[in-house]
């Protein structure tokens with residue numbers, strides 16, 4: 001790729017990515033129920049950086065109008081956030097009128113500022129009472145999600161054009177059920193796959209309901225539905241062994257092809273299911289499931305990209321919990337790291353994903369639905385106006401990714417836009433406010449006051465001109 005100036009197409013869009021649980025705050029008002037992040041915060045605040053639990057958000061509940069104005073001033077034409085299931089629905093599965101009113105106001109504030117709201121239905125935030133009924137392992141919860149999605153499409157169907165069923169559906173199976181990292185801290189590979197399967201059914205049921213409501217005129221005719229995932233491209237070492245390539249196949253199979261096949265073909269990848277079965281992991285299938293999954297085809301995709309996966313053959317086929325192991329990390333000696341987050345920075349990964357899409361799923365449109373760099377406390381100097389001088393690290397990160405996107409589009413990739421994650425600083429799960437992503441600072445010491453950083457001038461210029469310099 002040349003490092004020369006690149007130009008993005010005129011109809012390429014820029015925007016912000018956010019989520020309900022990471023921005024709203026107001027966790028106990030408006031009839032909101034406890035979600036799993038609130039539950040974990042209530043159980044053990046010390047699990048969160050500086051003891052800042054899920055309650056914080058970034059105060060967007062009060063500052064939405066200001067935030068959408070800010071996005072518009074940056075040249076962003078859209079912003080994705082999520083509805084919190086625990087705010088929209090009550091514990092009897094009925095719409096909570098205060099929750100519905102909150103989201104109507106939120107979407108209206110976006111429109112008022114000239115920003116198109118993209119709406120996602122789920123961002124790792126299961127209502128706690130549904131976890132107590134079995135979470136994603138339970139068909140009752142899968143059905144409850146379908147009912148929630150139907151209620152959301154009915155409530156907002158005439159307003160919203162861009163819908164998504166899930167953000168990063170691979171993350172909860174891994175973090176909550178397999179790696180023991182997030183509440184409820186399980187290390188059970190087979191249960192993680194049951195959760196993954198339950199989420200897949202839930203996705204397909206929601207798409208089915210969307211199509212039905214659209215046919216009946218409840219959802220607007222121009223509305224589209226998609227899925228967002230971190231389709232992290234897996235790489236391995238140079239001169240890999242067959243066992244290394246197997247590690248790539250299964251990593252790619254579980255994290256990427258699983259979802260890509262679901263949303264383009266309405267099936268799950270048979271080679272992955274066969275390998276799981278050979279290792280004693282059976283999915284809890286029921287008659288009729290194939291027909292449900294067949295409904296899962298979407299109109300377009302969101303690709304969240306922060307870092308590549310590098311894998312190699314595992315040392316042992318089984319871990320200390322008796323789980324099958326298909327891969328282990330490969331540390332690439334040339335890796336450039338974002339030390340704050342421990343994530344490798346590899347902008348070309350975005351281009352490699354684009355190539356995979358062109359080769360394997362050529363008809364599907366997509367956009368980069370998250371990308372960004374979180375730096376611990378953004379510890380840079382401030383200029384005379386008090387703005388954080390972050391341009392030296394935030395600008396090259398975004399610029400390099402945008403250049404690879406421009407290159408891919410020139411070669412025919414169907415990438416339609418770019419959303420920057422946490423364009424205004426927000427709360428990040430366990431890390432809370434440790435790593436800052438924003439072009440705009442949130443000052444926790446002064447009532448969540450917003451203050452643009454130096455990088456905001458650069459992104460504004462790019463978003464308005466489409467020239468990546």
Ligand code: FCB
Nearest residue numbers: 019167168304370421428
């Ligand atoms: C992604 C999540 C998002 C945010 C970024 C930094 O994996 O989708 O909520 O926390 O990481």
